[in-house]
Amino acid sequence: MTRISVREFAVVSATAVTAVGSVVGVSSADSTPDEDTTPTAVGATLLEDIPVGRQARAQTASLGRQAEVQAVAADVSALKDAEATARKAAAEKAVAKKESARQAAEARKRAQEQEAAEGDTAANTTTLAAQSSYSTSQVQAMARQMVPSGQWQCFSNIVDHESSWNYRAVNASSGAYGLFQALPGSKMSSVGADWQTNPATQIKWGLNYMNGSYGSPCGAWSFWQANHWY
Known part of the structure; x- marks a missing residue:
């Protein structure tokens, strides 16, 4: 099977871009394109340089390349989303850890205060057996x-x-x-x-x-x- 040349692939891709440009030109506010930049004529002329039997293969290769580019773009987007999700999860974990440490510190402080209060109460109730005099x-x-x-x-x-x-x-x-x-x-x-x-x-x-x-x-x-x- 004869391979498609780089020039043929470029011609088909340019033709596709030209076609897209034509549609955009029709939809724009300027409905009368400039004669020097009419894409249809350029695209037609370029395609005539490629044998008819090989135009379909060139177009298929161009579409395949476009699909690959779109797949790569989708992978990049998914990777960015995953990184953002990971950063958010890490930030939430750090906040939760800090809050847990704060609560633990408060619990220790309350326990110490309670222990001190209980010690004071015990001290205030400490007495010796009553006697007539004390040294x-x-x-x-x-x-x-x-x-x-x-x-x-x-x-x-x-x-x-x-x-x-x-x-x-x-x-x-x-x-x-x-x-x-x-x-x-x-x-x-x-x-x-x-x-x-x-x-x-x-x-x-x-x-x-x-x-x-x-x-x-x-x-x-x-x-x-x-x-x-x-």
């Missing part, structure tokens, strides 16, 4: 069970300056009483009726007072250092 070391041991470790030194500093850990200390001029020199001392009854004799009751009251008025024992100690009272 300084016993009072300090009670306080260590009730005061958070990170606040202990500030708490201890205040008690050192106010009463030297004497839970029965009384200010002769003002009547302030106890470890924290509460004035009047009877305000500690809000925690327990045994406020005069039970250092645990006084410690509970003092810790509540520091937290409520200054946010923490260290907040209270900072104020004490600046004003020498709290």
Whole structure:
């Protein structure tokens, strides 16, 4: 079988393009094409150069080439769509991962806060068996069970300056009483009726007072250092 020459293939392809151009020319606003650019005459002249028996084969080859070009274009379009879908999925996955990490961090924070609150509650309910008197070391041991470790030194500093850990200390001029020199001392009854004799009751009251008025024992100690009272 005789092969179609490159020139014949080009002629048929040009003829097809010329034909398309003719149709577009008829549909355009200028319905009178220029004589110098009339595609039909050019196409006809070119086709006459190809033997009649080989024109059909050339046209078939041209159509096949056009189909290949269209297939490639379709593959490129599909690849672009796939890449866009993959990018979107990756972005959504990253957002979901970030949200999951945020929720996990919040859950850990809530658990820590709950654990700290439970620890404070347990500390505030810790007492020794009631007895007629308590040594300084016993009072300090009670306080260590009730005061958070990170606040202990500030708490201890205040008690050192106010009463030297004497839970029965009384200010002769003002009547302030106890470890924290509460004035009047009877305000500690809000925690327990045994406020005069039970250092645990006084410690509970003092810790509540520091937290409520200054946010923490260290907040209270900072104020004490600046004003020498709290």
